[in-house]
Each structure stands twice: as structure tokens, then as C-alpha cells.
Amino acid sequence: MQGKLHLPGVRDDYRSRLEQIVLLGTRAMENGIEEQEIASLQWILLQAHTARAEDARYGAGQLSRGSQRAPTLADCEDGWQRVEQIVCTAEEAASAAAELARQLDTAKAQALADKAQVAATEARAIVTERNRAYTFHADPGFSFGEGWYLAAAALLAGVLIQIRPGAAQEVQAKRFLLDAGLKDSLRPYRSRPASPKHLTHIIAQAFHADAAGAQRTLRVAFLGDESPADSLTSWIDHRVGGQPGRKVLLWVRTGDHDAERNTCFDELRQLAELVVKAGLTPIFFGDAVPRELVPPSAINLTLCWKEPLFQGPDMRRAQLQLFEGLRCRHGLLGQIGVTTAGMDGPALMGLPTLYLTQEPNVRLGQWVGAVPGYQEVVREPGCFDVICDTLYQWQQ
Structure with missing residues (x-):
């Protein structure tokens, strides 16, 4: 045989x-x-x-x-x-x-x-010889936001991290992890790492145990003790400072991976109209968006993450500090978008978040009720009423 x-x-x-x-x-x-x-x-x-x-x-x-x-x-x-x-x-x-x-x-x-x-x-x-480390992807072809998952799981539950040598953003990834105090979590790169699918569950457990403590830990590690660089503060003031009202981030996703999760532009137009109707200013963020979709009163920050300011050695912390600067100095109340990991760094640090999905998301749904302000909206009759109610709650 x-x-x-x-x-x-x-x-x-x-x-x-x-x-x-x-x-x-x-x-x-x-x-x-x-x-x-x-x-x-x-x-x-x-x-x-x-x-x-x-x-x-x-x-x-x-x-x-x-x-x-x-x-x-x-x-x-x-x-x-x-x-x-x-x-x-x-x-x-x-x-x-x-x-x-x-x-x-x-x-x-x-x-x-x-x-x-x-x-x-x-x-x-x-x-x-089981590899218990999770890979921190430092290649632009992988989800940038999943790095925040992994760093959060390491800070909250002690999971181990590895980075593939020679990856395009290896230096930036190591810089972020070292700045976050995760030097002892790093391990040499090996094949067959643990699945990143586990990370949302690990983080949910930590937030269920102590949401305020978990959020505090992540904010200290992700943002650091030092004030944002003057160049970042000036950039934010220049791009956003002319519109002093309260604001909402509208995320745009148009990637090749899991394209069925990408932003529907008709839906994005409706979301922008709801935000404006609520007396708030939409900030478009993420991938490119057709110009005709951006209302005159809106702020367009799509593709800003490609600018040199957000691609240097401190690129990951700079992006998180951007969201924090918008929240603390420019009236950012929350963020809305499809299920994209880019939203989840700010969400874990306390920015109210509402993500839209075709059906309940098994992985991210574990954060609903665990991470404060994290909300799932399934596309079904009445979903836009839920969004309107959420915008009202954020205003309050």
C-alpha cells in the first residue's frame, strides 16, 4: 500500500x-x-x-x-x-x-x-520547533493596518513577532515596534508563522478583561511621550485648519485583495450626504476617490499616506499621530468605512468607529462590545438609520 x-x-x-x-x-x-x-x-x-x-x-x-x-x-x-x-x-x-x-x-x-x-x-x-511568532508584514503589498493588530496583541497579551528580513518597510516596522516598547517580543524570522486571524480574538479578550486599561496601554505605546513633530502639526493645520467644524472620517478602500470588500462609491456618496446633513464635515481618507464625490464642504485627504511625511522611518507612528491630531485639535468625532484594517489603529486608541459589512464579520465582530465605540453595521434595510443615530450620538 x-x-x-x-x-x-x-x-x-x-x-x-x-x-x-x-x-x-x-x-x-x-x-x-x-x-x-x-x-x-x-x-x-x-x-x-x-x-x-x-x-x-x-x-x-x-x-x-x-x-x-x-x-x-x-x-x-x-x-x-x-x-x-x-x-x-x-x-x-x-x-x-x-x-x-x-x-x-x-x-x-x-x-x-x-x-x-x-x-x-x-x-x-x-x-x-513550532513557530509561535506572528509576522509583522513590512511589504506594501500586505495590509498596513494589520501591523497595528499585531503590535496591540503583543502589548496586551505578549504574543511574539517576527519580520521578514529585507522587506521593503522592514526599517519602519522595527522602528515602530521598538518605539512601542516591544523589543523583547521580536524573534528571528522563521517559516510557518502563526495565523494573523487569531489576533482580533486575542485583542478582544484583553479589552473584555479591562477595556480602559487596554486602551491606555495602546495609546501610551503607539503615540509615545513626545509631542508630534512640528512638520506633522503644520501639515495637519494647513490641510484641515481652515475648516473648524466637527468632522467625520470617511474611509475609501479600492484594493485588489478581497475586492468584494471595497468601497461602493454610490454608498460613499450617501454617507457623505448623511454627514453633511448632520452638520458635520466629511474627511475622505484612504485610497483615491473620484473628485465629483467630494462635496465642496468636505476635506480630501485620500492618498495623503503616500506623501513623504508618512513614508519615513516613523511612518506608522506618524499616521497614528495624524488621527490623534485630527481628534484633539480639529474636531474629529469618529470614522466610518468598510472593513479595512487601516481604521483599526485609531479605533483601538479610542476613536469611535462604525464599519459597514455585507454580513456579520466573524473576526472583527469580536471587537463589538469589547473595544469602546466599535460598531458593526450590516447592509440591510434600516442600516442608514443606524448611521444617522450614530452620528447624532457622536455629536452628543
């Missing part, structure tokens, strides 16, 4: 047969058999235990890959517990093979036992 293990269903059948051989052979040895048959049965059991150890190594490897990328932290840990059980099977099989080889006392038997031991050792290494 070993030449066909890659075919559908064959490995499960193979594994079942091995277990049956070990069970029946062990039972026969315990019940007593003819002297002349002992060596033959020992040889059969030795082969079966060796094959079982090698199969367990394969199974542990396959399951560990799936477990590491599991969508929830609970699923991930459950998978790794099952990996541990499979590894124990490999070790038990190797131990039995070693005893049988000692009894048979031949070079051929010892060679099989050695194969079983190698398989068990390699299986154990899968567990001991």
Missing part, C-alpha cells in the same frame, strides 16, 4: 490496518504462541511499529500545517493538542520497535528500529 498512500482514502485504510496488525500481534504474543513462531511474529510487529512511527510523523506534519493556519486561536490550540497525541503515538511505536529489535538481535532489525526512532525524533521536533 505504501506506493499508493497519496491516493484518496488509501492512507486512512493503511493506518487502520497498521493499528489492527499491532493490536492482533500484541494480543497473540500476550496469549502465548509456539516457540518457533515468536521470531516471525516479532518481525511482523517490528515492521508494523516502524511503519506506524513513520506514518505518525507524516500525520503530525500535515495536521500541524492546518492547525497553524486555523481561523481561530481555539481551533489552532486544539489542532496542536492532537498533533501532540500523534507524536506520542510515534514515540510509543519507536519504543516498541526498539524493544523488538533488542529481542531479535539482528542488524536488519536494528536498522528498522533506527528508522522508527528517526521518525519519532522528527515528529517531536514538529512540536518543539
